Amino acid sequence: MRTAVILAGGSGTRLWPASRRARPKQFLALGDAPGESLIAATARRLRASCEAGGVFVVTAIDQAAQVADALPGLPKDRILAEPLAKNTAAAIGLACIHILARDPDATLGIFPADHHIADESQFSSLVERSMTLCEDSGDIVTLGIVPTRAETGFGYLELAAAEADGSHRVTRFVEKPDAATAATYVAAGNYLWNAGMFFARADRMLAAIERHLPDTFAALAAIRTALAAGHDEIAAETARAYPTLAAISIDHGVMEPVGKAGGLRTLPAEVGWNDVGAWSALAGFRHPDADENIITGDAIAEDARGNIIFAGDGHAVAVIGASDLVVVTAGGATLVVPKNRAQQVKRAVDLLAARGLTHYL
Amino acid sequence: MRTAVILAGGSGTRLWPASRRARPKQFLALGDAPGESLIAATARRLRASCEAGGVFVVTAIDQAAQVADALPGLPKDRILAEPLAKNTAAAIGLACIHILARDPDATLGIFPADHHIADESQFSSLVERSMTLCEDSGDIVTLGIVPTRAETGFGYLELAAAEADGSHRVTRFVEKPDAATAATYVAAGNYLWNAGMFFARADRMLAAIERHLPDTFAALAAIRTALAAGHDEIAAETARAYPTLAAISIDHGVMEPVGKAGGLRTLPAEVGWNDVGAWSALAGFRHPDADENIITGDAIAEDARGNIIFAGDGHAVAVIGASDLVVVTAGGATLVVPKNRAQQVKRAVDLLAARGLTHYL
Numbered sequence: 001m002r003t004a005v006i007l008a009g010g011s012g013t014r015l016w017p018a019s020r021r022a023r024p025k026q027f028l029a030l031g032d033a034p035g036e037s038l039i040a041a042t043a044r045r046l047r048a049s050c051e052a053g054g055v056f057v058v059t060a061i062d063q064a065a066q067v068a069d070a071l072p073g074l075p076k077d078r079i080l081a082e083p084l085a086k087n088t089a090a091a092i093g094l095a096c097i098h099i100l101a102r103d104p105d106a107t108l109g110i111f112p113a114d115h116h117i118a119d120e121s122q123f124s125s126l127v128e129r130s131m132t133l134c135e136d137s138g139d140i141v142t143l144g145i146v147p148t149r150a151e152t153g154f155g156y157l158e159l160a161a162a163e164a165d166g167s168h169r170v171t172r173f174v175e176k177p178d179a180a181t182a183a184t185y186v187a188a189g190n191y192l193w194n195a196g197m198f199f200a201r202a203d204r205m206l207a208a209i210e211r212h213l214p215d216t217f218a219a220l221a222a223i224r225t226a227l228a229a230g231h232d233e234i235a236a237e238t239a240r241a242y243p244t245l246a247a248i249s250i251d252h253g254v255m256e257p258v259g260k261a262g263g264l265r266t267l268p269a270e271v272g273w274n275d276v277g278a279w280s281a282l283a284g285f286r287h288p289d290a291d292e293n294i295i296t297g298d299a300i301a302e303d304a305r306g307n308i309i310f311a312g313d314g315h316a317v318a319v320i321g322a323s324d325l326v327v328v329t330a331g332g333a334t335l336v337v338p339k340n341r342a343q344q345v346k347r348a349v350d351l352l353a354a355r356g357l358t359h360y361l
Numbered sequence: 362m363r364t365a366v367i368l369a370g371g372s373g374t375r376l377w378p379a380s381r382r383a384r385p386k387q388f389l390a391l392g393d394a395p396g397e398s399l400i401a402a403t404a405r406r407l408r409a410s411c412e413a414g415g416v417f418v419v420t421a422i423d424q425a426a427q428v429a430d431a432l433p434g435l436p437k438d439r440i441l442a443e444p445l446a447k448n449t450a451a452a453i454g455l456a457c458i459h460i461l462a463r464d465p466d467a468t469l470g471i472f473p474a475d476h477h478i479a480d481e482s483q484f485s486s487l488v489e490r491s492m493t494l495c496e497d498s499g500d501i502v503t504l505g506i507v508p509t510r511a512e513t514g515f516g517y518l519e520l521a522a523a524e525a526d527g528s529h530r531v532t533r534f535v536e537k538p539d540a541a542t543a544a545t546y547v548a549a550g551n552y553l554w555n556a557g558m559f560f561a562r563a564d565r566m567l568a569a570i571e572r573h574l575p576d577t578f579a580a581l582a583a584i585r586t587a588l589a590a591g592h593d594e595i596a597a598e599t600a601r602a603y604p605t606l607a608a609i610s611i612d613h614g615v616m617e618p619v620g621k622a623g624g625l626r627t628l629p630a631e632v633g634w635n636d637v638g639a640w641s642a643l644a645g646f647r648h649p650d651a652d653e654n655i656i657t658g659d660a661i662a663e664d665a666r667g668n669i670i671f672a673g674d675g676h677a678v679a680v681i682g683a684s685d686l687v688v689v690t691a692g693g694a695t696l697v698v699p700k701n702r703a704q705q706v707k708r709a710v711d712l713l714a715a716r717g718l719t720h721y722l
Contacts, residue, residue, distance in 0.1 A: 017677075298721075300712045302705075316378075316694040316721040318709035321702040322686065329695045333677040334688070336697055341682040344663075348679035351661045360659075360677040 002131050003053025003106045003202075004046040005095040008039055008067055008113035009060055009085055013349045013361065014278055017333035018312050021361055026114035027066055028312075029296070030276060032287055037070045038276065039113040045120055046109065049127040053106055056080060056099060057113070058091040084242045088196070088250040089209065089216055094238075096206040097224040106202040107135050110250075115195065116285050118272025126269050130199040133167055133265065140208065140258055141199040142170065144192025144266040145273045150182035153277060155194040155251065157266055170259040170266050173251055192268055194251065195275070205254075212257045219244050279326040279335075280342035282308050293319075299327075308339060333360040363492050364414025364467045364563075365407040366456045369400055369428055369474035370421055370446055374710045374722060375639055378694035379673050382722055387475035388427055389673075391637060391657070393648055398431045399637065400474040406481055407470065410488040414467055417441060417460060418474070419452040444600045448608040449557070450570065450577055450615060455599075457567040458585040467563040468496050471611075476556065479633025479646050487630050491560040494528055494626065501569065501619055502560040503531065505553025505627040506634045511543035514638060516555040516612065518627055531620040531627050534612055553629055555612065556636070566615075573618045580605050640687040640696075641703035643669050654680075660688075669700060694721040 010024035019025040026039040033041070043055050055074060059067050061081040068079060080098055082091060092110060099106045109127055117123045126143055134141040144157045155175055159168035173194065177185065185191035200208075210217040219241040226237035258264045274284050286294045293301045297311030301319045311317040312330030319327055326342050328335045335348060352360050371385035380386040387400040394402070404416050416435060420428050422442040429440060441459055443452060453471060460467045470488055478484045487504055495502045505518045519533035534555065538546060546552035561569075571578040580602040587598035619625045635645050647655045654662045658672030662680045672678040673691030680688055687703050689696045696709060713721050 017679075298718055300709065300716070302708055302712060311695075314693065316713060316718055318378075318694070318696050318698075318713065320696070320698040320705050320709050322697055322699055325683065325697065327695070327697050329690060332675065333679070334672075334690045334695050335679050335681070336683055336686065336688050337679075337681040338683055344681050347663055348661065348681050351663060352677065352679065355661070357659055357677055 001053035001103050001106055002050045003099055003103070003108055004043070004050035004055045005092065005099070005108050005110045006039065006042055006046075006055060006057045006113045007088060007091055007110065007196075008057050008063065009082065009088075009091055010112075010114050011060070011085065014345060015276070015328075016345050016349050017335055017360065018310055018328055018330040020331055022062070023066065023331070024063070024114065025276060027070055030282060031116060031285070038116065039067065039070050041117075042111055042113050042115070043071055043074070045117060045123060046111065046127065049124055049131065050109060053099070053103060054078065056095055058082060058095050060085055082242060083239045084245075085247070086242060086245040087247040089213055089248045089253040090220070090242070090245045092198075092205065092250050093209045093213075093216055093220045094223070096202045096209070097220055097227065100202050100206065101224070101227045104203065107131055108198075108200055108202050108205060110196075110198040112196050112275075114276060116272075116274040116276050118274070118285050119270075123269070123271040126267055126271065127199075130267055133165065133267065134199045134201060134204070137265070138201070138204060139263050139265045140204065140255065141167070142255065142264065142266045143195060143197040143199075143269040144168075144170075145195045146268050146270045147186050147191065147193050150179060150186045151193065152176055152179055152182050154275070156182075156185050156191040157194050159190045159192065159266060163265075167265040167267050169262060170255075170264040173256045173259065192266060193273075195269075195273055196251070198250065198255070208254050208258050208263075213246075213248060213253045216245055216248070216253070278342045279308050279310070279328060279337075279345070280339050283339070306339065308342075331360070362414035362464050362467055363411045364460055364464070364469055365404070365411035365416045366453065366460070366469050366471045367400065367403055367407075367416060367418045367474045368449060368452055368471065368557075369418050369424065370443065370449075370452055371473075371475050372421070372446065375706060376637070376689075377706050377710050378696055378721065379671055379689055379691040381692055383423070384427065384692070385424070385475065386637060388431055391643060392477060392646070399477065400428065400431050402478075403472055403474050403476070404432055404435070406478060406484060407472065407488065410485055410492065411470060414460070414464060415439065417456055419443060419456050421446055443603060445603045445606075446608070447603060447606040449611040450574055450609045451581070451603070451606045453559075453566065453611050454570045454574075454577055454581045455584070457563045457570070458581055458588065461563050461567065462585070462588045465564065468492055469559075469561055469563050469566060471557075471559045473557050473636075475637060477633075477635040477637050477646050479635070480631070484630070484632040487628055487632065488560075491628055494526065494628070495560045495562060495565070498626065499562070499565060500624050500626045501565065501616065502528070503616065503625065503627045504556060504558040504560075504630045505529075505531075506556045507629050507631045508547050508552065508554050511540060511547045512554065513537055513540055513543050515636070517543075517546050517552040518555050520551045520553065520627060524626075528626040528628050530623060531616075531625040534617045534620065553627060554634075556630075556634055557612070559611065559616070569615050569619050569624075574607075574609060574614045577606055577609065577614070639703045640669050640671070640689060640698075640706070641700050644700070667700065669703075692721070
């Protein structure tokens with residue numbers, strides 16, 4: 001059955017002060033729909049395509065309760081809690097063994113919890129095509145985002161020529177390039193952004209992990225064995241296994257060697273994808289008001305243009321006579337930074353940490 | 362005995378969101394001394410000059426507890442709570458009858474609770490001179506502030522020529538002038554700002570109220586009679602009297618006619634007086650950091666100059682890469698406004714009120 005796996009392991013502070021160590025950005029309502037968190041939007045987008053197998057979420061053990069709050073319809077046994085963050089190879093491997101124990105025939109679509117997709121209908125159609133493609137071919141499939149700028153913040157997929165079905169073999173994973181290299185990629189036309197969305201039969205994915213990351217597979221196998229023995233045993237075995245796991249991304253650990261061996265395909269996606277990597281990213285997908293302000297929560301902007309204002313946690317914000325700022329209040333902290341310097345939020349986090357004010361982080 | 366009366370009846374929102382309907386600015390710590398509220402600084406400045414008679418505070422009944430918190434050394438029976446705000450003539454009259462009941466020979470110095478004085482030693486010296494002057498002459502004395510700019514936000518005192526002791530008769534009270542008129546006042550040299558600070562023997566002040574505001578005096582006389590009958594009677598009589606009182610300022614109701622009759626003198630004061638009428642006023646008396654930022658509370662400013670940042674109520678603020686802003690967070694609300702438009706905070710308050718968000722005001 002077609003099954004969605006949402007990876008909700010983020011711990012970023014790039015959207016501080018709304019995102020925190022203890023509340024990563026997938027739990028924030030950043031889209032136009034008031035109150036809908038990114039993870040809730042991610043699950044909603046997959047409802048139709050993955051109706052048969054439903055949704056699983058892999059998350060950190062201390063975020064499991066937040067995931068349950070954010071996805072109130074999700075049965076609790078579909079939240080797979082990791083005792084430690086061990087990057088995506090371990091998370092996806094854990095999802096594979098849990099899902100295979102219920103459904104040996106599962107096909108997985110794997111998605112980050114905290115991205116925004118503007119064109120949901122195009123996205124759904126590509127998810128269905130990707131599912132069909134990996135079921136029919138036995139290959140792993142990834143959605144590659146057609147680049148809209150020479151972005152240096154993402155990895156790229158290098159493609160072979162298109163095949164008859166519109167898919168491409170992925171010949172190479174490229175790390176975040178410098179600006180000149182990124183420009184040549186965009187100009188060349190055969191590079192797509194790696195958005196971390198993968199499709200595969202669950203048994204195929206686990207076999208790829210076994211082949212390319214045998215130590216990871218071995219550690220997970222102990223959990224798999226315990227799956228027959230009831231919930232307490234699984235949790236204990238997971239707690240035992242995780243410290244031994246290497247923290248490796250699925251991209252490096254599995255997709256790159258699978259791609260080299262010719263087993264990875266991509267479908268180019270133009271779906272209004274946005275990784276919401278900074279407050280300024282909201283300008284890429286939110287609908288501004290008549291003064292070009294993007295306002296979330298109880299906020300007012302008067303004689304003010306082009307601001308991104310976020311009033312979280314029952315806090316009010318008033319911006320009077322100021323323009324092109326990011327103004328965010330959440331969780332007992334406020335950030336003010338010009339929109340074109342929104343990437344520098346990390347500096348605020350570092351300075352507060354240096355002053356020992358870690359309770360605001 | 363020389364006795365200070367602090368008028369703490371303010372209810373302004375000019376320093377919103379730190380000042381609120383329920384927390385006027387006298388309770389805010391806005392000076393360089395961390396944690397010292399304006400009212401605490403006012404009381405501290407008067408400690409030496411009014412050591413004999415001590416301090417009384419007239420305040421609204423719902424702010425009495427905040428006054429007690431702000432002035433922990435003040436005996437509770439020195440907080441005179443008004444059941445309704447009836448402007449300064451009633452407040453000063455109430456203080457007169459309470460203080461005269463204890464000390465028929467009292468001399469009063471009357472001070473707003475929420476102003477800042479930079480030159481405390483010069484101020485103390487003028488308070489002592491004013492006390493002596495009103496004791497010796499039987500006149501009422503006011504400190505008039507030597508203007509430093511053609512301010513249109515204050516009333517002015519028009520002076521006669523200096524007398525031998527350096528004091529001047531006040532010949533006229535002038536309402537807030539327009540800019541051109543203010544400029545002529547400053548150029549003329551015989552106008553001072555009216556800062557609402559008055560000195561008089563208590564019996565002299567009460568006699569002036571009796572003469573110029575006989576209705577106010579009559580209503581207060583009932584409270585005076587009750588003062589012999591114990592605390593419950595006083596509170597009940599005060600509650601009965603206050604609704605009948607007209608809301609009249611001491612300036613209009615008493616000082617203007619006293620001045621016309623030749624009974625009001627002033628000593629010109631150059632004491633770094635500031636009425637703290639807007640956030641931008643902090644630039645007039647606070648010591649900025651090396652980047653010209655004025656920071657109160659848990660706030661950081663990075664690559665940011667000339668900002669006024671106030672982080673109240675255990676909230677943190679980070680300003681990155683922005684300049685010449687007022688950024689205030691307090692009581693569940695945040696204000697961002699350019700420093701040169703800080704007067705427009707009222708617009709934010711009005712807009713929030715119009716949207717029904719009155720719990721932030």
